[in-house]
Amino acid sequence: MELIFLGTSAGAPTKSRNVSALAIKKADSKAWYLIDCGEGTQHQLLHTSLALGHLRAVFITHIHGDHCYGLVGLLATASMAGRRAPLDIIAPVAIQHLIEQIQSFTELHLSFEVRFHSVEQGADFNDRDFQVKSVPLSHRVPSFAYQFEEKVQQQKLDIAKLKAEGIPQGEIWGQLQQQRRVTLSDGLILTAADYLLSPRAPRTVIIAGDNDSPDVLKTAANKAQVLVHEATYTRAAEEKAGGNLYGHSTAERVALFAEQVALANVILTHFSPRYRHNPSQNGLSIEEIRQEAQQYYQGRLFLAEDFAHYHLNTEGVLSLKSPE
Numbered sequence: 001m002e003l004i005f006l007g008t009s010a011g012a013p014t015k016s017r018n019v020s021a022l023a024i025k026k027a028d029s030k031a032w033y034l035i036d037c038g039e040g041t042q043h044q045l046l047h048t049s050l051a052l053g054h055l056r057a058v059f060i061t062h063i064h065g066d067h068c069y070g071l072v073g074l075l076a077t078a079s080m081a082g083r084r085a086p087l088d089i090i091a092p093v094a095i096q097h098l099i100e101q102i103q104s105f106t107e108l109h110l111s112f113e114v115r116f117h118s119v120e121q122g123a124d125f126n127d128r129d130f131q132v133k134s135v136p137l138s139h140r141v142p143s144f145a146y147q148f149e150e151k152v153q154q155q156k157l158d159i160a161k162l163k164a165e166g167i168p169q170g171e172i173w174g175q176l177q178q179q180r181r182v183t184l185s186d187g188l189i190l191t192a193a194d195y196l197l198s199p200r201a202p203r204t205v206i207i208a209g210d211n212d213s214p215d216v217l218k219t220a221a222n223k224a225q226v227l228v229h230e231a232t233y234t235r236a237a238e239e240k241a242g243g244n245l246y247g248h249s250t251a252e253r254v255a256l257f258a259e260q261v262a263l264a265n266v267i268l269t270h271f272s273p274r275y276r277h278n279p280s281q282n283g284l285s286i287e288e289i290r291q292e293a294q295q296y297y298q299g300r301l302f303l304a305e306d307f308a309h310y311h312l313n314t315e316g317v318l319s320l321k322s323p324e
């Protein structure tokens with residue numbers, strides 16, 4: 001599974017970070033899925049190999065502008081390119097109203113059907129690559145996490161066993177693969193389940209929207225290999241500023257949660273624009289977020305950058321592949 005970050009800043013863009021957007025896809029597929037679509041997301045896409053024509057569905061975590069103001073422009077561009085395939089949008093119902101209003105005010109007629117699914121009603125999404133469920137979070141407005149569970153490929157034949165038992169390759173193997181019972185010429189009956197390797201457990205990635213209570217993800221996190229979560233501030237900086245998190249999490253809060261539920265991999269994102277790579281004197285450094293999280297979390301920790309491309313292997317180990 002691949003994760004490609006398109007925007008990693010909270011609230012407003014900076015010179016090096018755009019507002020929230022993230023693409024997820026299976027490694028062997030061109031199809032991809034977009035989670036959040038802050039303003040300018042379509043510009044970010046131009047720097048990647050992701051094609052709008054292969055976008056299968058859009059998931060919006062909540063209605064704040066830094067997570068959705070780019071959606072109408074992206075739809076309009078897909079339409080200008082002549083897209084025909086329907087597009088599923090899983091989002092708070094207000095997003096449907098927003099898009100329909102803008103379409104009406106600006107006479108935007110799309111070349112394809114948009115199928116809205118209201119996440120407030122617990123919309124489940126299911127296609128060839130993923131099964132996606134939503135989890136309600138805690139923020140100033142209703143906010144959701146999306147839990148992407150991959151569909152595991154068809155079961156594979158236990159070739160070593162077939163060979164060891166002298167079962168000839170060909171039609172019989174094909175029937176076993178199709179989970180049929182096979183009667184051999186000598187009357188012996190082969191049961192497909194005896195010759196199929198059990199499929200590996202599907203991998204699950206949780207992509208959370210803005211959230212001040214990581215604990216609400218406890219149940220979902222039990223089966224996940226990766227959590228993508230905002231860490232808008234450090235606790236240290238927030239205490240200085242009066243302690244109001246405006247419904248967001250600190251690096252400490254996410255790290256404590258991830259450690260408690262023994263998550264293997266955590267990617268922090270959605271950083272306040274105050275945290276810089278090269279801070280001016282007295283400015284805040286992005287490394288403070290990393291250091292605070294590392295104090296409480298022993299697993300594999302990553303701080304997302306725009307265009308960072310992560311690969312999750314079949315063993316559930318996440319690594320930074322390269323910038324896109």
Ligand SMILES: [Zn+2]
Nearest residue numbers: 010011066210
């Ligand atoms: Zn936000």
